[in-house]
Amino acid sequence: MMKRVFAAFIAFAALGSLKAQDSTKAGKKLIDLSNRANDHLMIQYGVAGWSSVPDSAKPGGFSRFFNFYFMLDRPFKNSPNFSLGFGAGIGSDNIFFKDKYVNLKATGPTLPFADVSNSSSNRYKKFKLTTIYLDVPVEIRYAANPETGKGLKGAIGLKLGLLLKAYTKGKNAISSSGAILYSGSYIMKESDKHFINSTRLAVTGRLGLGHVSLVGSYSITSFLKSGAGPEIRPYNIGIAISGL
Template sequence: MKKIFLGLLFISSFCLAAKAQNNNNTQPKKPDYSKIDLSNRPNDHLLIQFGYDGWDNQNGGDSINPTGFSRHFNMYFMLDKPFKSNPHFSVGFGAGIGSSNIFFKDTYIDLKANSNTLPFRPSVPNTNSANFKKYKLTTVFAEIPVEFRYAGNPVNPNKGFKASIGAKIGTLLDAHTKGKNLVDQTGVSVYGSKYINKEKDKRFINGTRLAVTARVGYGIFSLDASYQVTSFLKDGAGPTIRPYSIGLTISGL
C-alpha cells in the first residue's frame, strides 16, 4: 500500500507539473477569466474521505502489525483561492476532523500501562491468554489541510479533471481501544458475545501529526493518499510507526 501511495503522489505531482508546463508553452484561445466571477465556483469546499489505513512499522517487528481492513474517515471544510494569473491553479485550505481505526488480531494494546513504552501484548493480561474477537485502536485528530490544486475546468471543477498535492497538520483529540467479545484459547466467549471493553488514554500517542497528501480524480470523485511524516508514537514510547492511507474522496460545494 505504501508503494500505491508513492505512485499516486508521483502521478499527482507529474500531472500538476505537466499542466503548468503545457499552459506556459501553448497559447490557445481561452476565455477571459478576468470577466468571470470565480469566487463562488464549486471547487472542493467539502471533502469526505474513506479508505484503507496501514502502518509503516519500521523497527517494531511483526507483533504490532495491523490486520484486516483498517480504515479512516475524514471530513474537511475548505476555502479555495484561484490564481489570478491562471485560474486552473488554486490553493485550498481549511479545517476538519480525521479519524483512523486500526484493527489487530491476538493483540492487546495496553494504553494504561505504567511504563515508558506502549506495550503490544499477545493476549489480555490476567486472562489465561484470552483475546478479543474484534479489537481496534482509534485515533481522532483536528486537522488543517492545505492543497496546491489543478482543475481542468476552472469555471466548474466538478465537471473536469483535477489533481492536488499538499499537507495536513493535526492535533490529537482522542485515542482509545475497543475490544468486543473476549474469548479464551479455545474460542469460547468468557463474558458473552456482547461484552465490550474500552480503554482511553493519549499518553503514548504523538499529539501532533504532519502528513503529506495527494489526490487525482475527475468531477466529484478522486483517489486520495497520505503518508504521515511524524511518528505515530511519541519519542521513546515505542517503535517508529508512520501511518499511511489510500482511499476515495467525494468532494463538492
Template sequence: MMKKILVAVALFLAVGNVKSQQKTTDNTSTTGKRDLKKSAIDLSNRANDHFMVQLGYENWSGANIVYGPKGFSRYFNVYFMLDKPSKSNPHISLGYGIGLSTNNYFFNDVFIDIKSNNTTMPFSDTKNSSDNKFKKFKLATDYLEIPLELRYADNVEEPNKGFKASLGLKLGLLLKAYTKGKNQINENGASLYGSGYIVKEQDKHYFNTTKAAVTGRVGIGFISLDGSYQLTSLLKSSAGPTINPWSIGITLSGL
C-alpha cells in the first residue's frame, strides 16, 4: 500500500515540476484567462486532470451492521482520464477513463470468515475468545473502475491553476477480496506464534462483483477534496447486512 502511494505521488510531483517550468506564450490576462469573445481557444491538449491519485478515510453505512470498521480504514485510487470540453461552454467538460481502487477496512476484536460455507458471511466477536483473535485484522477489496465526471473549471485554459469542481459516477468490477490477520493472540493479549505470524484468506463469493458509486470533487489547482458514496451494497443481498461504503479524502491531479 505504502509503496503504491510513494510511486504515484513521486510521479505526480515529477510531472508537476515539468509543467511548472513551461511558459505561457498566448495572450492571457493576469488571471490566466482569455477573453472568450475575442478569440477562439484550442482546448484539445490542455492539462485537466488526466491523471488522478486519491487517498483518504473510508467507512460503512447501511442496515443491520453490527461489526463495522474501526480506526483509520482507508482507500487508495489511481485513475487515467480523458477530458472532452463542451462546445457550447468551455468551462464544462466530460471526464472519463479507467483506474484501480483499493479499500482497506480495519477491525478490533472481530474475525470475518470469508471462506465459510455458511449462507451469510460470519462476523465473529473475539473480544473474550482466543479463537481467530488477531492484534491486527483487516478486510480488503480491489476493483477495476470506470469513472465518469461532469467537470467545471473556472480557468478555462489552465484548469490546474484555478477553482474546479466535479460530480460523477464510478462503476467497478471486483478483482479481489481478502482478509489479513497479523499476530494471533490469546484472550489476554499475549502473542501465540510471534508478531510476524500472518493469516491471509482470499475469496469473493459473498461480495457483489460489480458496484456503482456517486462521486464529487472540489478544489483549487492540483489539490481537491473528494468524496464518494456507494449505491450498491458491498455484500450480496443474501450474504449479510446491507453495507454502503463511503469515503472522504484528497485528490492529487495533473497532466
C-alpha cells in the first residue's frame, strides 16, 4: 500500500513540476501565495496493525490509530508547488486482542502474549494495548494548486516519536465458561513501558484531494526493545483531514 502511495505521488509531482515549468516559459503570472492554505492542522484516523508478527502475538479485532499534529509549512522559492511541512503533536495506537493477555507488568525479560482461549482462569471480553507518542513529523509536500489548496495534494516524509505512555485495558471480565463476572462493567488497566522502545521512526505518505487524503505510515524501528519479544513493525492506513 505504501509503495503504491509513494509511486503515485512521485508521478503526480513530476507532472506538476513539468506544468509549472511550462507556465513559467509561457510567461504566465507568478503564483500568489499570500492567501495560501498551509494545512497547519492535521487530523488522522484509521486502521492500525502489526506486520512481521507471529501468530502467538497477532492482534485481533478492529485496531485503530488517532493522530493530531500542528504543522508549519514553508514553500520552496523556485518551486511553489512544493513545500516543507514540519511540526509536532500526539499519535496514539490502540491494538486489540482476542483471547490474549498482554502482561506489561511481567518481570521476565520478554513481554508475554498469553493465550487465554482455553485457560481455566478468567479473561476479558475486550482487551487492548494502547501506546501514546509525542510525534515530530517532517514531510515534503506537493500541491497541484498551491494558491487555493484545492485539487491534488500529496506528501512523503518521516516522523520521530517519543513514547509517553503505554498501557493495557481489559473490559468486561468473563469466567473460563464465558459467564460475565461482577454486576456491572468492570475495567482493568495496567500501565508500564519498559518492554517497548522509547522512540519510534516511521516513513509516512499522503495522497488526496483538497482537505481530505489517504494516509499511511510504516515503522522503521521495532515496536519492542531488543530481546523483549518478536520484531514487530507497526503500520497505519487511514484518512487525513488537513486545514487552516
